[in-house]
Amino acid sequence: MSLSRRNFLKSATATSVAFAGLPALAGCARADGITQPWLNQVEGYGALVADPAGLFDLPEGFTYEVISTVGDAMTDGLVAPGDFDGMACFTRADGKWVLVRNHELTPDEIEKSAFGPDAAGLELIDRDKVHDWTDDGAPHLGGTTHLVVDPETLEVTEQYMSLAGTINNCAGGPTPWGSWITCEETEWQVGGDARVDHGYCFEVPADATGLVTPVPITGMGRFRHEAIAVDPASGCVYQTEDRRGLALFYRYIPDVPGELARGGRLQALAVRGQPGLDTRNWTGNSLPVGDWLEVEWVDLADVENPDNDLAERGHADGAAMFTRGEGLWWGENECYFACTDGGPERIGQIFRYQPSPFEGTDRESEQPGRLQLFVQSDDARVMEKCDNVCVAPWGDLIVVEDGDEDQYIRGVTPEGRVYTIGRNADADALGEKSEICGPCFSPDGSTLFFNIQRNPGRTFAVRGPWSERSL
Template sequence: MSLSRRSFLTRAAATTSAFAVLPLLSGCGRAETGAYLNEVEGYGPLRRDSRGLVDLPRGFSYEVLSQTGDSMSDGLLVPGDPDGMAAFAGRDGLIRLVRNHELMPDEPAKSAFGENGERFARVDASRVFDFTADGQPHPGGTTTLIINPDRLRVERQFLSLAGTANNCAGGPTPWGSWISCEETLLQAGELARYDHGYPFEVRADADGLVDPVPLRGLGRFRHEAAAVDPATGIVYQTEDDEPGLFYRFIPDHPGELWRGGRLQALAIRGRPGADLRNWPESANPVGVGSRLEVHWVDLEDIHNPDGDLAARGIAAGAARFTRGEGLWFGESELYFCCTDGGPARLGQIWRYRPSRFEGYAQERSEAGLLELFVESTDARRLDKCDNITIAPWGDLIVVEDGESDQFIRGVTPQGHIYTIGRNAQSDADGEYSEITGPCFSPDGTTLFFNVQKAPGRTFAVRGPWPQRSLASA
């Protein structure tokens, strides 16, 4: 990480002491009934939020930055279903938060343009990627929030990518942009003029709509997340599908992804087509802590007109994963989630350490290593891990898309899990929406995340983050 541990501790301690703590109720909160199970202490028990939005430990506080349906600075509305996002350092000490919206063409009621498209005239139609056959703009895309970190207030927010579909997760690049990924195989027809299922790049410093250029070389599939190795420019990608592959894209020109490259899928040496789901029917399950040498399989026909790219990859020797989701690059290694992996189908977290010769012929003599880092067998511990980020002190921060309560979890470098927060608000049917898009501010003092529905909201959380770093020292 670019933020040193020492500077993180200094800045976080100063910010925590200056930030007022939101009053929290004690005693009878739902979060104190044993719905979660900590393997290490973490930050202490969750306390019931008097506003009924997010339960947090003592000493932590939050602000709601943005909510679905709010008016934005460009005259449009905050779209629904916020998902993956990342924070970037902006001008004058401001923070730029680029946020996905996981919306399909048949969800106009959640669109930035209004349910009947009444606000569409406010945008340049040439910068909207796609429309339905009857001329309705696709509602998926990204918004950008410009945040004053001193007051944790949004100074501006606006639409920054328009006309895409089901923008789920993605990832930041070392050159200051966000890769926004379409999690769909929608084909041209009544709902679309073009095939979908591609990533798009959004510059963090853009002050309005970017030109929507699909990164076709990264393949067409149900994209979930992306992560870039700053040392090589290689882009790693997860696929939210079953079966699914774990991909890498070796660009012809690092930092210029639109110019093409090679798409490959991870395979296990000596185990062609290895089934890494660890489901009861999986042969040769992998144990937690096991390290596997990998090689990479070249993929053909990556525009995937028949939706069979993963099946063809497995037939060529690639490893089989299930529902690959969150992905984040740390110190010379990356982590990714498989939401329903493991014998209980409660989720896996994998760690990949690239070869010193990643992407070059020499990697045959020194392979990259894949390790099963965490595998949940108890929903109280971890339930359907989804988006992921890496905290400045080295722990993973993982959010859930589980069956009931939705928690924010921390995972230590030893693989021990603790609980940081819980979505405390349910919808009219009593369902608790998934939590999405965790990421830290550039100075490491603020955790941003979304609650996707009922309604969609973007939160900023501050608190005594250094305590975990000191405890693990």
């Protein structure tokens, strides 16, 4: 990965303001004259053009390819499983790109199984590499797939299952050493249709050529994992928790940087001098947008969470309270994470965390890390239910939505202003539009990949004049 948020911080004192506090631009009409229900706060890439195919609207000059669809025959003999979610892109040794993609599936979603509804595909794999099975001998259906993409033509030359038998693989994140950490968003424990506890992270190398042996990274904790981001300087791994009402923001300090499964220390973020701070702003803007807060970290015990109360215990010890932590991505010496239902309107917040120069060491208190509420949406037309995020090569934050109405891809400038990049134009028979997931750029910055999760699930590749937004 070679993405960085170049020039994201224009100065050490740069701050942002809430979306609603910025002047909205006029001209919220499509090129065909249809009024659009959104507000851009900067010009962005211009108005969206209605897609003749009815799949995805983009600005003029941008084009997409659908490179994978649920049910496609894969090169390993299986079929592309359903519920596409988090994703990242890597460069393979031969120059081809590798997308590692999550599948947010539970054991009962047989119709979306990579093995087919009759599980015939199990004959094609090593059953010892399936992490868990139901009581009646059916495999758990979450996991990851690899897509090998030709950078010139965007043709998928290989597609295969790379992790099998997990549950609800929602998001995750890339590592600096060339792997994908996939996260189970669940607290499902042994019993019923589970033979092992779930709610762990798993590492999948980008250069895997087939199914890997599933190894839960127990030191990173067991909870409703959403996403991770790795600080390449310290080796610390940050984690979000998609839990309604009370969620924490976590840090894992591995005993050996880059070797996460060998153990480490799990902590939760707390704000200095404000133990248990409620950052959600559900009852008003008690946490102002743009202010910086010094932080400290609370050590957590019993991180495998036998009573599913890790967040409650951490909060009781002083950890800050977040809500529905979702997308998380590393930028230039800082990370950004979304809280989907934060803010007075409960339609989304984005935080950023800047680590200490002594992150994860005994000297950390000399110059603590700091937290900022970077943006907060008070108007669904600007942004509704921010979810997965990534950092664009030109320095902006790319945010996809999981809202109640239309689903958009948004860009956020270094000053915290939002603009619209695309819209899911496809609806199911009931008029519902599926969430957008897994945004990530190709290593050369030319192509934005993302998923539409359902109806059916599709993976898109978008190219266009990205340089028009260069800083």
